[in-house]
Amino acid sequence: MKILVCVTSVPDTTTKITFTDNNTRFNKTGVQFITGPYDDYALARAVELKEKPGVTVTVLNVGTADSEPVIRKCLAIGADDAIRVDAEPTDAFFVAEQIAAIAKENNYDLILMGRESIDYNGGQVHGIVGELLGMPSISPVMQLDIDGSTAKLTREIEGGKQALEAQLPLILGCQEPIAEWKIPNMRGIMTARTKPLKVIPPAGNDTLTKVVGYELPPPRGSVKMIPAEEAETLIQLLRTEAKVI
Amino acid sequence: MSVLIFAELDEGKLKGSSKEAIYYGSKVAESLGTAATAIVIGQADDAELATAGRFGAAKVLHAADSKLTEANGMAYASVVAAAAEQEGSTVVVVAKSSLGDAMAARLAGKLRAGLAANVVDLPNLSNGFRVKRSIYTGKAFAETELTADKKILAIKKNTITPEEKEATASVEAFSPALNDSDFVLKVTNTEKATGDVLLPEADLVVSAGRGLKGPENWGIVEDLAKALGAATACSKPVSDLDWRPHHEHVGQTGIKISPNLYIAAGISGAIQHLAGVNSSKVIVVINKDPEAPFFKSADYGIVGDVFDILPRLTKAVNAL
Ligand SMILES: Cc1cc2nc3c(=O)[nH]c(=O)nc-3n(C[C@H](O)[C@H](O)[C@H](O)COP(=O)(O)OP(=O)(O)OC[C@H]3O[C@@H](n4cnc5c(N)ncnc54)[C@H](O)[C@@H]3O)c2cc1C
Numbered sequence: 001m002k003i004l005v006c007v008t009s010v011p012d013t014t015t016k017i018t019f020t021d022n023n024t025r026f027n028k029t030g031v032q033f034i035t036g037p038y039d040d041y042a043l044a045r046a047v048e049l050k051e052k053p054g055v056t057v058t059v060l061n062v063g064t065a066d067s068e069p070v071i072r073k074c075l076a077i078g079a080d081d082a083i084r085v086d087a088e089p090t091d092a093f094f095v096a097e098q099i100a101a102i103a104k105e106n107n108y109d110l111i112l113m114g115r116e117s118i119d120y121n122g123g124q125v126h127g128i129v130g131e132l133l134g135m136p137s138i139s140p141v142m143q144l145d146i147d148g149s150t151a152k153l154t155r156e157i158e159g160g161k162q163a164l165e166a167q168l169p170l171i172l173g174c175q176e177p178i179a180e181w182k183i184p185n186m187r188g189i190m191t192a193r194t195k196p197l198k199v200i201p202p203a204g205n206d207t208l209t210k211v212v213g214y215e216l217p218p219p220r221g222s223v224k225m226i227p228a229e230e231a232e233t234l235i236q237l238l239r240t241e242a243k244v245i
Numbered sequence: 246m247s248v249l250i251f252a253e254l255d256e257g258k259l260k261g262s263s264k265e266a267i268y269y270g271s272k273v274a275e276s277l278g279t280a281a282t283a284i285v286i287g288q289a290d291d292a293e294l295a296t297a298g299r300f301g302a303a304k305v306l307h308a309a310d311s312k313l314t315e316a317n318g319m320a321y322a323s324v325v326a327a328a329a330e331q332e333g334s335t336v337v338v339v340a341k342s343s344l345g346d347a348m349a350a351r352l353a354g355k356l357r358a359g360l361a362a363n364v365v366d367l368p369n370l371s372n373g374f375r376v377k378r379s380i381y382t383g384k385a386f387a388e389t390e391l392t393a394d395k396k397i398l399a400i401k402k403n404t405i406t407p408e409e410k411e412a413t414a415s416v417e418a419f420s421p422a423l424n425d426s427d428f429v430l431k432v433t434n435t436e437k438a439t440g441d442v443l444l445p446e447a448d449l450v451v452s453a454g455r456g457l458k459g460p461e462n463w464g465i466v467e468d469l470a471k472a473l474g475a476a477t478a479c480s481k482p483v484s485d486l487d488w489r490p491h492h493e494h495v496g497q498t499g500i501k502i503s504p505n506l507y508i509a510a511g512i513s514g515a516i517q518h519l520a521g522v523n524s525s526k527v528i529v530v531i532n533k534d535p536e537a538p539f540f541k542s543a544d545y546g547i548v549g550d551v552f553d554i555l556p557r558l559t560k561a562v563n564a565l
């Protein structure tokens with residue numbers, strides 16, 4: 001079984017977001033980049049599935065050379081090889097076309113992604129790739145088992161969850177608790193250095209959206225503290241001042 | 246060439262977020278000099294569907310094929326694509342939701358449409374077609390130009406407040422040909438809380454964290470939620486520990502919500518938690534530690550013990 005895991009390289013979740021060049025560029029100064037947390041769940045499940053013989057895991061990122069530390073970390077966690085499409089991942093459709101082009105050449109049985117990227121939070125790429133490949137896509141997936149060519153999985157729905165069965169090949173957007181996040185060990189880090197990382201140019205350059213500028217939300221006003229003895233007045237304030245109840 | 250709105254049903258009723266999407270779509274239609282059409286998939290009666298008119302839809306297309314009763318992002322995308330084709334729609338509006346997201350992504354692939362997710366404002370048409378969308382999990386906004394002919398806008402809750410009017414929409418049956426390839430997933434079991442307010446739809450949310458000490462103490466959270474008519478939510482450790490179901494977990498790796506009121510009890514306010522709730526209109530924090538970081542992001546704060554404060558708040562609400 002061949003598994004493709006698509007990963008993003010995104011600012012660490014504790015990053016204070018700022019912009020430069022008159023609010024037209026994300027300010028990368030001092031920012032630590034990590035694998036998207038949802039992508040990490042996808043990778044962790046893929047590496048677990050590799051415990052069975054004959055399973056290979058390829059990691060794919062559409063991004064600039066800046067993504068390589070994140071890709072190496074995925075190799076250290078247990079992926080066999082990696083592909084980087086050398087391009088700025090500016091638009092979901094563009095990214096989806098890159099992934100679809102590679103998937104067409106390689107016939108993966110399972111394409112695992114995160115539920116959403118944490119920079120643009122689109123939750124779109126899996127569905128678009130599914131459409132481009134004529135393959136089912138399911139998200140967010142919380143549990144996954146493979147039995148021959150059948151996938152048994154659970155996805156979250158609003159207010160609950162749903163168990164599904166489907167035939168491979170499939171595209172899945174993953175979230176917890178599909179697997180525990182994995183941290184690379186020393187051996188993994190050593191072997192990752194020699195695992196193949198292929199860099200390829202993008203196929204085409206179709207983009208359907210373009211960011212023209214960024215903005216930060218206005219700061220919240222200062223907090224109004226209510227003494228614990230008078231906690232009940234909160235309810236009055238919510239009604240008469242904030243007007244939300 | 247109307248603006249098409251994908252409106253979702255929950256147990257035969259139009260969802261609140263979809264009413265907002267219809268209103269939003271009707272405003273977009275107004276500025277484009279056209280009308281708004283809603284496409285509704287699943288079982289519902291005509292009287293309910295006609296209420297889409299109150300929110301600005303002139304017409305409702307109703308796809309009621311029994312194969313479509315089960316929510317199915319792939320099949321729904323095919324139906325919406327057929328509706329867009331029939332209506333000549335180049336702009337499709339959906340409310341962010343798990344079904345809406347799945348449908349919108351497949352539709353974007355089918356139509357080669359530019360898709361903007363988490364839109365928080367009406368489009369600006371003065372210079373191309375631009376929308377403001379929330380990015381970095383609520384920490385910033387991106388002004389985004391949709392450059393393709395076809396456009397899909399997935400709007401975040403509380404983007405616009407619908408003003409209802411006295412009007413009914415005409416309801417037309419819509420029965421496009423369905424593709425077998427859209428029905429390959431076999432649902433073997435569905436577990437869904439019924440009767441509760443759905444968290445992503447809720448205007449009011451009462452949320453609690455590890456400060457509650459254990460699942461057996463959730464009664465005081467549920468009591469306040471019930472008194473307010475609110476949904477309940479929780480922090481990640483609480484769902485990791487299985488104190489509460491995963492679909493209640495909000496934050497960076499959970500559900501992102503933007504209710505009118507978010508009450509956080511016994512939650513420290515880690516940046517990953519804030520990411521999921523920072524676009525709430527009003528935030529109330531109750532924590533016994535005056536140094537809890539959450540107070541910095543709150544509108545109202547009470548330094549106190551949740552086991553004392555929550556029951557008193559419930560009483561105060563019930564006395565209103
Ligand atoms: C990549 C990543 C993603 C993450 N995603 C999420 C996410 O989506 N959602 C999320 O919530 N977290 C997320 N986290 C975890 C986050 O960093 C925090 O660990 C978590 O939010 C803490 O939960 P908590 O506030 O319930 O618990 P704690 O941090 O343990 O806080 C408990 C609070 O309760 C207070 N308290 C205790 N007893 C009482 C009492 N009797 N009365 C009043 N107050 C009391 C304490 O003062 C404390 O402030 C993520 C972390 C990472 C690294």
Ligand SMILES: Nc1ncnc2c1ncn2[C@@H]1O[C@H](COP(=O)(O)O)[C@@H](O)[C@H]1O
Nearest residue numbers: 006062089113114116117122123124125
């Ligand atoms: N630049 C990228 N390279 C590889 N995979 C990506 C990229 N962008 C998004 N993905 C995958 O698509 C998922 C959903 O992303 P999004 O639609 O941007 O929220 C992510 O969790 C990744 O698995």
